Structure formats: C-alpha cells, structure tokens
Amino acid sequence: MVKKMQNLTVSIALTTYNGMPYLKDQLASLESQTKKPDEIVIYDDGSTDGSYELLRDFVDQSSIRVVLHRNLDNLGYNKNFAKALSIATGDIVFICDQDDTWHANKIEKVLSIFTKQPRTNLVIHDLDICDGTMNPIGEKKLERINLIGDPMDCYCTGMATAVRREFLSLCLSNYSPPVTYDNWLHKCAQLTSSKYILGVSLADYRRHANAATSKTLINSAKKVTWLDSFLHAARGSTLDYLKYEREKNTRSIEWLASNKKALHQKYHIDSDRIEKISKNISETNIIYDARINIVKSSGLKRVIKALTLYKNGGYTSFSGTKSLLKDIARL
Incomplete structure (x- = not known):
C-alpha cells in the first residue's frame, strides 16, 4: 500500500x-x-x-x-x-x-x-x-x-x-x-x-x-557560451571515461544477477527482462572495448577503426556521429 x-x-x-x-x-x-x-x-x-x-x-x-x-x-x-x-x-x-x-x-x-x-x-x-x-x-x-x-x-x-x-x-x-x-x-x-x-x-x-x-x-x-559547448563536444573521449563506463556496466550485470529475486518480487522485473537488460549491457561493453582500442590507437589507424565501427552500427547505442567524432578528436 x-x-x-x-x-x-x-x-x-x-x-x-x-x-x-x-x-x-x-x-x-x-x-x-x-x-x-x-x-x-x-x-x-x-x-x-x-x-x-x-x-x-x-x-x-x-x-x-x-x-x-x-x-x-x-x-x-x-x-x-x-x-x-x-x-x-x-x-x-x-x-x-x-x-x-x-x-x-x-x-x-x-x-x-x-x-x-x-x-x-x-x-x-x-x-x-x-x-x-x-x-x-x-x-x-x-x-x-x-x-x-x-x-x-x-x-x-x-x-x-x-x-x-x-x-x-x-x-x-x-x-x-x-x-x-x-x-x-x-x-x-x-x-x-x-x-x-x-x-x-x-x-x-x-x-x-x-x-x-x-x-x-x-x-x-561560469556561464556556458557557444564556444564552450563546441570545445566540450570536440574535446574527445578519454580512456578513463570509457573504462569507467565499462566498469559501471559490468557491476550493473552483477547487481541484476545477484538481486533477481528482490527485483522480481518488489519491482515486478521478471527473469526474462533481467536477461534482456544484461544482454544489452554485455553487447554495449563489447563496443566499449572497441572504443577503448580506438582511443589507444593514433593517426590514420584510429580514424579507420572508428569509421569501421561506425559503419557496422557500433555507435548507435551511444550518440552516433557525436561519439564517433569524440573518439577520433585527439589524433
């Protein structure tokens, strides 16, 4: 009640x-x-x-x-x-x-x-x-x-x-x-x-x-200007950020698995939905691994890897072109 x-x-x-x-x-x-x-x-x-x-x-x-x-x-x-x-x-x-x-x-x-x-x-x-x-x-x-x-x-x-x-x-x-x-x-x-x-x-x-x-x-x-916004978007992805997000995802999967009973009984989230959420997170982590590999690369190799991932739909679960540009921003 x-x-x-x-x-x-x-x-x-x-x-x-x-x-x-x-x-x-x-x-x-x-x-x-x-x-x-x-x-x-x-x-x-x-x-x-x-x-x-x-x-x-x-x-x-x-x-x-x-x-x-x-x-x-x-x-x-x-x-x-x-x-x-x-x-x-x-x-x-x-x-x-x-x-x-x-x-x-x-x-x-x-x-x-x-x-x-x-x-x-x-x-x-x-x-x-x-x-x-x-x-x-x-x-x-x-x-x-x-x-x-x-x-x-x-x-x-x-x-x-x-x-x-x-x-x-x-x-x-x-x-x-x-x-x-x-x-x-x-x-x-x-x-x-x-x-x-x-x-x-x-x-x-x-x-x-x-x-x-x-x-x-x-x-x-300080109040944010258009230039601040542009520079923020162009700053590029960092290894620390990508690794942090991947770690958070990994812990999320563990949390879902260890709390299945409580999530079902108290929050009406059944096993099928938990499995689906966990699968989606695991797939996202595969993309994080690819993005980490991209950011570790440099020059033309980095651009080619990022464009290949983009062509294969790897950025659709992120911010699309914006994430692509962040990954190749620092060459």
Whole structure:
C-alpha cells in the first residue's frame, strides 16, 4: 500500500569535511523546510577546521533529530556517503552536500512526486547554479546539460537526489568504489526504469574552487557560451571515461544477477527482462572495448577503426556521429 505524503518519513544524509565556510547556511536551509525531515544523519570525515564542533552545537540546538558520527580516519566522500546512507531510517532519503542551500519547499515538492508515482524509486530535481558566494549566474543545471549537448537521462548530481530507502538498500548491497555512489544509485534506477527528473529548481548549487566537481564544464561556476559547448563536444573521449563506463556496466550485470529475486518480487522485473537488460549491457561493453582500442590507437589507424565501427552500427547505442567524432578528436 502506497503511503500518503504526510505519512512518508524523511531522512537527510549529509556528509562533511572541512566545510566551515558553508555549513551554517546549509544547516539553516534544512531547518527551514516547509516539510520537516524526521532525522538528519551526518558523517563527518575527520574535519580539522571546526566543522565537527559546529555540528555538535547544531545537534544540541536543533528541533530535528540529528544522528552525528565522526570517522577516525578520512574515508573520502564515496565511502563516507555510503555509510551515511546505510543508516538512514526514513522512507525517503535525501542526499545532502555541505556547501549548497535548499529551497524551503524542496522536501515537500520531492515527496509529492514519490506519492503520485509509487513506482518511482529515485527523484532528481533541477538546480540554480551559483558562484562561490551564492550569487546565481543565471543558468540552471538542466539548461546547462542542454547547452553542452549531454544526454538528459545521464543527469546525475548527488545533492539533488532523493531515493526510497528500500530501493537504496538494494543498491548499496553491491556498491563499492571506484563507481561514485551517486552514479551507482542513478544507474540502478535507470536499470529498473524508476528514475524521475523533476524540472523544478529546488536548491542553490554552490560552485567554488574546493568543490570536487567544479573543474568540469557541466559544473562550472561560469556561464556556458557557444564556444564552450563546441570545445566540450570536440574535446574527445578519454580512456578513463570509457573504462569507467565499462566498469559501471559490468557491476550493473552483477547487481541484476545477484538481486533477481528482490527485483522480481518488489519491482515486478521478471527473469526474462533481467536477461534482456544484461544482454544489452554485455553487447554495449563489447563496443566499449572497441572504443577503448580506438582511443589507444593514433593517426590514420584510429580514424579507420572508428569509421569501421561506425559503419557496422557500433555507435548507435551511444550518440552516433557525436561519439564517433569524440573518439577520433585527439589524433
């Protein structure tokens, strides 16, 4: 039986590491929600700048239940988030970074999607991109994705994501780096056709020099121009990217195989469909192997290999001509 919105419990999973310049604003935005969370789970990764002491004060003062932990050793953001997510108890778990701020209606808006769409397991919303001092640059995240021509279904930003806890537990049962935790959750949701992109901005996305993803064009604090978009498209494929995507696919096949029973019983995905999805992923990995071989080559040999793959339909499961050009861009 699907719970009504007012009956869904909410956890926020927040991780911190030397976030003193930003934490107060973020914590204030969590407390200002029109729909209050039932708990905030915080894992500090060994901060040395006073962040942990600020968090202890927050625990004492907040009207919300706060579960605060501190790692003795620095784990890095992937393992730290996995720990925070694994102990969250709410029906819906919201992922939270230390350096952004949430709009007051974020929880309320996202819960309405989970309520209206019971087969949706993961929701991601739009963002207002801001500079390091939280001045909006006049561009939203989904607009940015459109501008640079990336596939919309690849939109994956952890701090804009919320997931059903039951599904989250299933995803984390097979999770381990190097695949990033948010990439993994989104991949599992895509495999089960249960991801929902909400085209409403519900947070201010701070882009600053210390942010883990600030150097990429998709997350830049500067407004994207036509030239930026062109250079991004022409930059070329990298071995690291192709190997990462192949690894994510391999783990997806393993996840589907090890969770067949749960996927069938809870998410109505039968064995035939799992086999079909796994077969498609395996075929895609064969193409990834071919693309990796292409990018390792150089000069005319690289062009010939790429054109041969294109002629044989190898790029149809990617972005067609765009992917072809990326593979031969760096000769």
